[in-house]
Amino acid sequence: MRPIKFRLWNRPLNKMQKVSFLQFWGRGVGLLTSTGDHYQLDPKQGELMQFTGVKDENGREIYEGDIVQTYEIDDDGRPINAVVKYEDHLAGFTLTNEYQGVWRRLDNDYPVIGNIYENPELLEARHD
Template sequence: MKREIKFRAWDNLENRWYEPTFEGYRGKIEEIMLSPRGRLTMRTMTELIDESMFPNRFELMQYTGLKDKNGGEIYEGDIVRTGEDNIGDPESMIGQVIMREGSWLIENEKMQEAIELFSEITSREVIGNIFEDKQLLEGKYE
């Protein structure tokens, strides 16, 4: 099975996501480039920003290769809710997608629990991410 390898980057300065593809957006083309050594560079029509000029500006998140129940791509750092059809899971849970020991997990630090992201018997739904929706992990959700 072939897994698609791709990334997205959170810009801590601009508080927005960048996808590593060309985007035609109001005449402004944006691109995030990742060097073989892991250095990020953002290119727009008007500027070129290398992360060496702005340390800790970008947070790189990897695509898990999985989609949620709505067909949305699941990335590292997403906040995921396990489904109501939680056969096999201890109970419904909300947690952050992380990589640990080569496996994608949903981790809820407050409950000190982690379960596998992939499941054939229960659905997963992305409800936010750790940059824009951190309160979802703090138990302040509906």
């Protein structure tokens, strides 16, 4: 059984935070971060991301929104990066890169190289 953990992209602070406690009510979320900060957030102010239950090859926890480097290579011989997403119809986590045509279940310990909020350029189409 995997631990249920979350982290938060806090839009007003432009910062990723680990979440220690969550409370849902009405249209908002109350949470306590691992640094002891307490927030009451409207869903527009933050994005919750769940731990996948998988760690990367360096022991780092993989969360929704992380960007991983797959073991596939593109036509120029460079590794293909993909974002971790939860797919409702699969009830599981997948790797996706629309530019490179990648879509598969998260089934390996791919190295985390960033996330979609702090490093969106890692998913951009390459034109060089």
